[in-house]
Amino acid sequence: MARNCRSFDCVDSGTVSMSECLVVGGGVVGLSIAYELAGRGRRVRVIDAAQPGREASWAGAGILPPAGSHSDEPLEQLAALSNRLHAQWWEHLRDDTGIDNGFRRSGAIYLARSATEARALQTLASVAHRRHIVVEPLSQESLREIEPAVRPRGGLEAAYYAPTECQIRNPRHLKALLVGCAQRGVEVLPGTPAEDFEIRDGRIEVVVTPAGRLSADTVCITTGAWSGALARKLGLTLEIKPIRGQILLLSQPRPVLSHIINESSRYLVPRPDGRVLVGSTEDDVGFDRSTTAQGAGDLLHFALGLVPELGNSQLERSWAGLRPATVDGMPYLGRVPSLDNAFIAAGHFRGGLQLSTGTAVVMSQLIDGETPEVDLSVFRVDRLSHDSPAPQASKTRPAVSLG
Ligand SMILES: Cc1cc2nc3c(=O)[nH]c(=O)nc-3n(C[C@H](O)[C@H](O)[C@H](O)COP(=O)(O)OP(=O)(O)OC[C@H]3O[C@@H](n4cnc5c(N)ncnc54)[C@H](O)[C@@H]3O)c2cc1C
Structure with missing residues (x-):
């Protein structure tokens, strides 16, 4: 088995600090890869420009939509693998660290209030059906029974129930x-922060940071929405840009909802302590993490239009995060073709919390010279460069909504 990581760790001539695997970017993707690689016995270092785990990964809603395990589409396979791993990682992390990440199968309801939304939902339901994902049509009566607080303003065109949708508290x-x-x-x-790279003989020899020059047998770039600028320094064009998502946090003394409620790209995520996340906007405003009155107003209008009782909630806080969006909606996962020891895992857009566990496993397999259990060719990092053939990827994923 070929390995990209060698089994030593040293500080070289006082200037270059060496590790086996250097993960650049400590969001959920980078930390998950580090966790998995370390579990395989690798000596791993993670660097982050700021505090790890405080960007998009912190801001997200933690929805883990169901995925079909029998699909032949790599993105769906990655989601299904990720869902299986989330259940395992929740237990392992809880047992090893004492921290319960709140993983639970709360189930979800998908609603449509217009004919257009209803048609879109019907299409999603048939895609889900083909993927053997349980999604059942829900009558008004059944909806009232399982979620009595949901009283959609303007009436209801269609509703579906997805019992296997899960959530974590990210x-x-x-x-x-x-x-x-x-x-x-x-x-x-x-x-x-990684500021630059020194490249020699087809390898990243040094990652330049203000704290010093770092070297590693393997470098994995996981800098989310910021990955385009770093990739350019490696001679690679990644079509990644930030898409801001705003969220409101409401709280009630007792839970008013028990399922995740989705309508189009908006959702309500109830937590067992009475809190409800209201998400989310999609704002194309560059690297601007501020929240806006318009965003908050739209989200409140959405929430109260579905669950009037939320009007009595306390508006606890609001925040925004920068989703790493790619032009074709798929993450970049793979080795940088011109460099032996450089890997990228970035661009998970609305699904990075869900896809993080599967990404960690397939990237670790790739870095360790194994054949990844999901075919990564459609995710290759040079797929959008002009001299590279266009990937034959389906864009039908997701069957159900993401954050
Ligand atoms: C409002 C909102 C709701 C969401 N809801 C969901 C959901 O319900 N389910 C779901 O699956 N996904 C959801 N997402 C998407 C998910 O949060 C992202 O896809 C995921 O967090 C991306 O993770 P990441 O590690 O790639 O990026 P990030 O979490 O952004 O981490 C990137 C890290 O890289 C660091 N960095 C940047 N530049 C450098 C540098 N030069 N050197 C070193 N470090 C650097 C940053 O400081 C940061 O810590 C949501 C996102 C948002 C914003």
Whole structure:
């Protein structure tokens, strides 16, 4: 078995600090890869420009939509693998770190209030059906029975029930990953941005940071929405840009909802403590993480239009995060073709929390010279460069909504 990681770790001539695997970017994708690689016995270091786990991965809603395990589409296979792994990682992380990330199968309801939304839902339901995902039509009466607080303003055109949709509390998941990484010997360096690379003989020899020059047998770039600029320094064009998502956090003394409620790209995510996340906007405003009155107003209008009782909630806080969006809607996962030891895992857009576990496993397999259990060719990092043939990927995923 070929390995890209060699089994030593040293500080070289006082200037270059060496590790086996250097993960650049400590969001959920980078931390998950570090956790998995360390579990395979690798000596791993993670650097982050700021505090790890405080960007998109913290801001997300934590929805894990169902995925079909029998699909022949790689993105769907990655989602199905990720869902299986989330159930396992939740238990392992809880047992090892004492932190429960709140993973639970709350189920979800998908609603349509217009004929257009109803047609879109029907299409999603048939895609889900083909993928053997359980999605059942829901009558008004059944909806009232299982979610009495949902009283859609303007009436209801269609409703479906997806019993296997899960959720995690992503800030807790990130805490658990950080502790889990530490327990596995991962060194995490906050406030350490990668600024440049020194390349020699087809390899990244040094990652330049303000804190020093870092070297590693393998470098994996997982900098989310910021990945385009770093990739350019490696001579690679990644079509990634930030798409801001705003979220409101409402709280009620007791839970008013028990299922995730989805309508088009908006959702309500109830937590067992009475909190409800209201998400989310899609704002094409560059690297601007601020929240806006318009965004908050739209989200409140959506929430109260579905669940009038939420009008009594306390508006606890709002925030925004920058989703890493790619032009074809698929993440970049793979090795940089011109470099032996450089890998990229970025561009998970609305699905990075869900896809993080599967991404960690397939990237670790790739880095360790194994054949990844999901075919990664459609995710290759040079797929959108002009001299590369266009990938034959389906864009029908997701069958159901994402964050
Ligand atoms: C409002 C909202 C709701 C969402 N809801 C869901 C959901 O319900 N389900 C789901 O699956 N997904 C959801 N997502 C998407 C998900 O959050 C993202 O796809 C995922 O977090 C991306 O993870 P990441 O690790 O690639 O990026 P990030 O979490 O953004 O991490 C990137 C890290 O790289 C660091 N970095 C940047 N530049 C450098 C550098 N030069 N050197 C070193 N470090 C650097 C940053 O500081 C950051 O910590 C949501 C996103 C948002 C914004």
